[in-house]
């Protein structure tokens with residue numbers, strides 16, 4: 218199925234990807250600085266059509282420039298005469314095409330390094346680099362480097378080991394960095410990127426929340442016209458903002474949001490979502506199908522089976538609803554830019570560990586065109602649009618919640634009573650996190666119900682009940698995760714409240730496993 222959503226604006230910076238794990242991070246940083254940036258394949262034979270680029274960034278990557286099969290810089294980069302910033306592999310590519318000398322693996326540097334700038338002979342186009350402190354910490358990750366000055370490049374900085382860390386072409390506005398300015402550990406990395414985009418590329422800094430919203434509204438109107446959009450919503454950030462944005466662009470009559478309650482949601486979630494959507498003026502139909510889902514899951518304890526059943530059932534419910542209505546032309550989806558880039562083969566590309574449930578395959582079945590208003594946006598940008606649209610903070614800033622919901626947090630077979638118990642425990646944990654200002658100290662937090670019973674004592678009575686595990690993780694995208702460093706006194710208070718108030722749980726444990734080796738969800 219083709220998507221027909223156009224990019225939100227048609228000017229900015231092009232980022233050529235050579236396979237670095239940081240390519241998307243560079244893109245995000247530039248957009249945070251106020252310039253729209255887009256990733257394309259580093260070997261692409263032509264720039265993007267209908268896109269005015271003010272400058273080019275060449276990403277890092279795992280190849281070695283001098284080896285056979287290494288990705289090369291396309292000829293149009295040089296002939297465009299646009300400013301270029303080469304990062305790591307990108308810097309080596311620049312040196313390679315200009316006759317600079319490269320060394321392979323002689324000076325491996327990973328992690329923090331001290332950069333000392335030497336700006337006495339800085340080319341005139343790069344004099345703004347003088348705004349930066351002469352000595353600063355930078356983040357290195359490379360095995361190859363450029364050997365000294367070649368006569369074509371001016372060396373503008375070295376690390377304490379003498380590695381050329383900053384260089385500038387003497388004639389072209391080309392700057393090479395051996396370190397990663399996009400990584401937070403590079404102390405003045407953001408300032409450096411800003412100097413490149415503003416002072417060297419002269420790109421206007423006009424990418425802000427207002428622009429994101431206005432351009433998205435315009436593109437939706439262009440894309441859908443007089444059509445009608447069907448949109449599945451989950452109560453999560455992306456689908457909520459998408460439904461509100463679509464409604465703002467097209468009007469109440471042209472957008473219909475569907476919320477399937479599979480009975481595995483957080484406590485009072487279905488009611489809450491309905492109230493919020495009503496307040497936000499979105500046409501929403503909530504379908505309570507919990508009994509159907511419970512029946513389909515009865516007796517099933519294998520995690521993958523549970524996921525597959527829920528995914529299948531969800532599509533069934535959604536499809537039958539869609540077919541009961543007429544007039545839909547589009548299916549709305551909250552797909553984000555990183556998903557698009559990953560599936561195009563750029564970025565790191567992750568192996569499927571668990572089957573994720575979504576509405577894949579539905580547009581074809583329903584003969585609907587896809588409408589993906591966030592195809593070019595990052596999650597933070599979606600949040601910014603959400604705030605701009607007046608969506609309450611509690612909805613915009615929520616932790617992620619998995620499609621199969623509590624099914625992957627109740628280990629083993631699912632019974633309605635276990636769902637109730639877990640909902641209660643989870644609500645206590647989350648409310649406490651919010652009350653004690655710890656909700657945003659972690660990236661995601663939730664309770665898990667284990668089928669493990671243990672002995673306890675309450676008053677004068679012996680208890681023999683289930684165990685609740687609390688999980689709180691730090692992360693930036695969920696691909697890896699650290700353990701949330703919640704105060705033990707806080708955890709004890711939460712545990713105390715859960716055991717006192719939730720009949721069915723008499724023991725609480727805290728999960729201290731990182732990802733990898735564990736996943737965030739338990740199933």
Ligand code: XMP
Pocket residue numbers: 570571572573574617618619620621661695696732735736737738739
């Ligand atoms: P794992 O457990 O794979 O989770 O480490 C990483 C992130 O993904 C969420 N997750 C899901 N999200 N459908 C979703 O929409 C799913 O099936 C699903 N499974 C896991 C998880 O909550 C965490 O944020």
